[in-house]
Amino acid sequence: MYFAWVRERVGKAEEVIDPPASVATVADLIGWLSVRGENYAHAFERVSVIRAAIDRAHVKHDAPLAGAREIAFFPPMTGG
Amino acid sequence: MRVVRVQRGDFDAAAEAAALTAGRVDVGAVVTFVGLCRDDGGHLAALELEHYPGMAETEMERVAAEAEARWPLAGVVAIHRFGAIRPGEQIVMVAAASAHRAAAFAAAEMLMDYLKTRAPFWKRAIQVDGTSRGWVAAKEADDSAAERWA
Numbered sequence: 660m661y662f663a664w665v666r667e668r669v670g671k672a673e674e675v676i677d678p679p680a681s682v683a684t685v686a687d688l689i690g691w692l693s694v695r696g697e698n699y700a701h702a703f704e705r706v707s708v709i710r711a712a713i714d715r716a717h718v719k720h721d722a723p724l725a726g727a728r729e730i731a732f733f734p735p736m737t738g739g
Numbered sequence: 740m741r742v743v744r745v746q747r748g749d750f751d752a753a754a755e756a757a758a759l760t761a762g763r764v765d766v767g768a769v770v771t772f773v774g775l776c777r778d779d780g781g782h783l784a785a786l787e788l789e790h791y792p793g794m795a796e797t798e799m800e801r802v803a804a805e806a807e808a809r810w811p812l813a814g815v816v817a818i819h820r821f822g823a824i825r826p827g828e829q830i831v832m833v834a835a836a837s838a839h840r841a842a843a844f845a846a847a848e849m850l851m852d853y854l855k856t857r858a859p860f861w862k863r864a865i866q867v868d869g870t871s872r873g874w875v876a877a878k879e880a881d882d883s884a885a886e887r888w889a
Contacts, residue, residue, distance in 0.1 A: 717857065738858050
């Protein structure tokens with residue numbers, strides 16, 4: 660799932676993906692997505708600002724994807 | 740008592756705060772904070788708040804639970820709106836009730852600091868002249884404020 664400007668740049672709010680087994684962490688997934696197209700490359704061009712969540716809990720980029728059902732990418736939050 | 744809600748419509752902050760003390764005689768302090776949409780000197784027409792349904796509620800529950808674990812609270816409230824919000828309208832409220840004011844003040848402040856940096860909401864600012872609909876940038880000051888409680 661993608662939110663805010665990450666969603667706008669990717670061009671979709673959600674999708675079902677099936678990455679290869681070599682994609683083991685959040686960082687691996689960002690790298691894998693980034694070479695899928697210019698829209699992804701644009702969304703993930705500043706990797707350090709991208710926040711991630713696995714199954715609705717915040718995670719760091721080194722978090723393993725094993726067992727993850729719902730992965731989300733979004734910019735730093737600006738609620739409140 | 741814990742009230743956590745994510746909703747499109749407005750809320751009654753006074754009624755939410757009153758519910759924290761209804762029928763109780765052990766509460767000595769209630770601190771309520773309401774965050775409002777400001778017009779930034781007449782430039783802002785509205786905010787559009789996007790959120791991550793499900794995770795927003797989960798994170799707010801988590802933040803409320805952390806406040807409850809940290810201070811002796813009689814109750815907490817955290818309510819956050821999403822969708823279009825115009826200047827002057829309420830966006831968010833937190834409230835904390837306790838026997839003494841120190842815990843209520845601190846809990847309310849921590850709730851807001853954590854909510855701003857952890858709850859998945861994103862603001863888009865719609866300008867009066869229609870020229871811009873840009874995403875509001877996150878502030879480092881908000882991260883620093885949240886880190887005080889770590």
